[in-house]
Amino acid sequence: MSEVAVRVEDLRKVFEVPEREAGLKAATKSLVRRKTREVRAVDGISFEIAPGEIVGFLGPNGAGKTTTLKMLSGLLYVSGGEARVLGHIPSKRERDFLRRISLVMGNRNQLQWDLPALDSFELNRAIYRIPRPDFLALRDELIELLEIGDLVRKPVRQLSLGERMKVEIVGSLLHRPQVLFLDEPTIGLDVTMQKRLREFVAEYRQRHEATVMLTSHYMADVEALCERVIVIHHGKLLFDGDLAALSDTVAAWKTIAIVLENGAGDLSSYGDVIHRDGDLVTLRVPKAETARVTARLLAEQEVLDLNVEDPPIEDVIELVFAREAVE
């Protein structure tokens, strides 16, 4: 019998939001009769995540990703269906459950604003009842991993966004959570900082065999960390499987980037020209035709350079959403 870290069955969350037209008349009317509208933020999704797995949770803005993470971390009560994390029902917010999870949101500040992060870490030690020797060992390990030794002694308000995010993450991991929900952890960070955080998440997961569920609008995060992705849109699950399979399933085409000796002539007879930058031309061809088109190009054109690639993951995801919108 194997364990499941996260199990979600037909999970639903419905918000009732007040609604009225603009203007004084509508405002007066709403005093007597308040109109509300039901918003189905999450609409019957089901999936399971095994311990130690790292899963990308993707979707456009308003898809229901953050709402799902909030239900899984116990912040929100579910409207229907069931969620279990490490065997616990999250909304019960049992101490043993909260000690074993962490939700990191890129736009949230959990540390004491005016004090050095070390003081906030100390507070977390007391809250999570971490024995001091374990706390010191893990704190120093995390500080070393993220190279923030000189930052944790400065008042948090004096840190840049990227620096603050790093100390926030350390604060969220001091109790060594077994399940980590990361909601846009790299938002607003520069490319170097994003890369550092990605490496850190991978390292943490490996060292502590943690289960990670990650949402991000940066596909680089997803590609670097996740083998499996779950895609949702309008609260419904669109895809759950390997990242590579997503491309195969959705995008029945490949791209051929080609540089010709004689400059960029008309290549539209080989496929759709989707990009042109000087001598570099990018073609989109049906997957089944790729080998034949490549052979033709090499035979008929003076090719300097040629690369056959899967479509960028951003394009694949966009295609998933577009397809769902049509359906």
Place this chain on the structure above:
Amino acid sequence: MSATPATSSLPQENRLRSLVDFYVTTMRTAVQQQFQYRAATYMYLVGMVAEPVIYLVVWSTIADQSGGTVGGLSAGEFAAYYIVWTLVRTMNIVFTPYGWESRIREGELSGQLLRPLHPIHYDLAWFAGGKIPWVLFYLPIAVVLTLVFNPTFDVRPLEVVVFGVAVWGAYLIRTFNQTALGLICFWTTRVGALFQLYIALELLLSGRLVPLTLFPEWVQTVAWFLPFRWTFYFPIQTLVGDLTNAELLGGLAMQVFWTVVGIGVFSLVWRHAIKRYTAVGN
């Protein structure tokens, strides 16, 4: 696959010891934060002292013009009342419903809900810690008020001990009352009007505006059956009044009663309120 809990991530400290540790650590953090903004804290306290000084000047003047006493209280007794009032007010500063309003509306509560400790512990510990610098800052103010207004004090050791307990009782009652009020923000995001009504009642029925003995008998009777009296008038009277030992202990018992009622109401409201949390803004 079946959902089976995995083993706990880290060994845990003893629960009670950890709770004490949490209170001490949070209180220390609060002290550090107050010292960080010491000028602002001092200005806040000076501003807060303005309220009793105005009452004190008004009532001392009336007492002087009425042949030395008002309602049986001399100018010196008024001075003692309002100087102790200031200390009690400093000691019973709590997290207000406005704070809850912002916590819920902005979603700041999310961070606290993710912790394996009820948020009320943080508020209790933080405001308890804040009292250390506030009382330190209060002391020079008290010296100045004493020199200027010549208060009349006649204090027994037992009264000092009861006062030491009563100010914490007052703190607990106010915390749970105002937290329960703040939780209304889960239903309506603006609780300001209700809070103003609460403060108006507190001003009148707690002895915050004037000593309760200056009110008609029936008002004093109503006040006795409400929690407000036990958050201001009773702690002040332990030092400036002439309470018997039975009255002192009876007052502490009433504080215990209102604390238990406050915890009960707060727990009941919390259980229903938290289901409505939408964690917006964060």
